[in-house]
Amino acid sequence: MKRLAVITVGKTHSGKTTFANALEQKLNNSFVMDQDNHADFLNTYYRKLKPKQGPNLLKHGISKLVADYAKEYTDFHIIVSNSNRSKSGREYLLEEIYEKDKFIRILVHFDLSDHTLYERVQHSTRSTNVFRERHTTFEDVLKRQQAESDRPDIADPEEDEADYLFVIKDPDEVDHVIKKIVRMANGEPYDSI
Template sequence: MKRLAIITVGKTHSGKTTFARQLEQKLTNSFVMDQDAHAEFLNTYYKMLQPKEGPNILKHSLTKLVVEYAKEYTGFHFIVSNSNRAKSTRQYLLEEIYSENEFTRILVHFDLSDDILYKRVENSARDTNIFRGPYTTFKDVLIRQEKESELSDIADPDEGEADYLFVVNDPDDVDRVIEEIVALADV
């Protein structure tokens, strides 16, 4: 049986991390790969090493190390909790990191309304220690993500992009999606 690679797609505060943690509790032999945790670690202990602008090479290198270790030394299912909104990023993950000969690849697109997201960021208690650069609030991040949506590489996932695509349009969809993914692990 192939391992699962569940990759979340969505804007900040759309529920990706909460979903990933809930799925990890229900999906035996799985772990959450969360770059926000890596960013928080680096900003806490190695802030001076962080690049001031451009790609966060240090964070990406840490993530790559953890992924390579987990692929080689564990049999865990991967739950990748990041925004993954750029189609090129998803293609890289699906083709290079979680290839179809090793993994059953699942995209979970969190497509909640902007009204819900703005309410969530305004009431957010999440630590902002993951930020690098000019962002000081999650509202700043959401505004940037809305502007990025106009770019050509930012795109909602398509059917056929991975082995399975689930769309969460409403927070009430989460339990159903979790149940369906857990059932796929048993196939």
């Protein structure tokens, strides 16, 4: 059976990392690849190498190396935890990194209300060491993401982008989606899930 590539999509504090870690606990033979960990590593040890603007090629290079290693040298299911809000970014992951002939590709879109997200960022205790600029806050990130929603390249995932799409509009839906994904990994037909 093919391995799973579970890719989260959503704004900051929508629950992507919490979901990914919970899924990793339930899904045998899996690991989480979180770009925030790569950003934290670079900001801790290689801050001088970070680009001032434009894409963070070094962070993306580390992520690609980790993904390539996991694909080549393990049989793990891969849980990708980062925002993936641009359609072109998802296409790259789904077509170039997690190819259809090798993976069952699952998108999990966190579509929580902005009110919920604002409450979460205001009470956040997460480290801001993942940001390029030292004084950036998660509230700044959320405001930027809301403004970006009007850009043509930022789009909610559609049914035909991956093999499966789950949309989470309420945190209470998380456990149900995790159970479905675990059952898929165990080879149960999707119709029975």
